[in-house]
Amino acid sequence: MSENKPSVWQGFKAFLMRGNVVDLAVAVVIGAAFTNIVNSVVKGLINPLVGAIGTKSLDSYSSCLQDPCKVAADGTVQSGVPIMWGSVLGATLTFVITAAVVYFLMVLPMSKYLARQEARRKAKEGTHEIIEVTELEVLKEIRDALLAQQRQGGSGLDKR
Numbered sequence: 390m391s392e393n394k395p396s397v398w399q400g401f402k403a404f405l406m407r408g409n410v411v412d413l414a415v416a417v418v419i420g421a422a423f424t425n426i427v428n429s430v431v432k433g434l435i436n437p438l439v440g441a442i443g444t445k446s447l448d449s450y451s452s453c454l455q456d457p458c459k460v461a462a463d464g465t466v467q468s469g470v471p472i473m474w475g476s477v478l479g480a481t482l483t484f485v486i487t488a489a490v491v492y493f494l495m496v497l498p499m500s501k502y503l504a505r506q507e508a509r510r511k512a513k514e515g516t517h518e519i520i521e522v523t524e525l526e527v528l529k530e531i532r533d534a535l536l537a538q539q540r541q542g543g544s545g546l547d548k549r
Contacts (some may be wrong), residue, residue, distance in 0.1 A: 424487070454472060455472070
């Protein structure tokens with residue numbers, strides 16, 4: 390019993406050639422490049438704005454759970470239990486900015502574009518339906534007129 394099963398390579402090739410896999414790969418590459426832009430905005434704009442109020446970097450904001458907290462310049466904890474909430478705040482700001490930019494510059498315009506395309510498609514289909522219904526109505530009227538003429542006997546058609 391030799392069935393023609395697709396080989397593993399053929400299955401893998403079919404998987405890779407699906408549109409959604411290619412789209413996902415493109416999205417990952419663009420997302421990686423976009424991350425650099427967002428990180429630059431946070432480090433170049435957001436952190437200096439925060440620095441005008443306090444320190445120059447969000448990473449330096451922390452609290453101590455267990456005193457005394459001593460952290461070396463390279464970031465290693467020497468004593469105590471520090472909570473680096475400034476790093477979490479910075480990462481959260483980066484996420485929010487990334488989500489906002491993706492939504493307002495990519496998702497929202499694409500949604501509006503697709504909605505317009507769908508409306509145009511429906512309008513085009515609706516126009517065809519109206520024409521078809523109108524033609525059908527005209528044909529019904531012609532049929533009714535011919536039947537009325539036949540009943541009156543004035544059709545001029547040979548009845549054999």
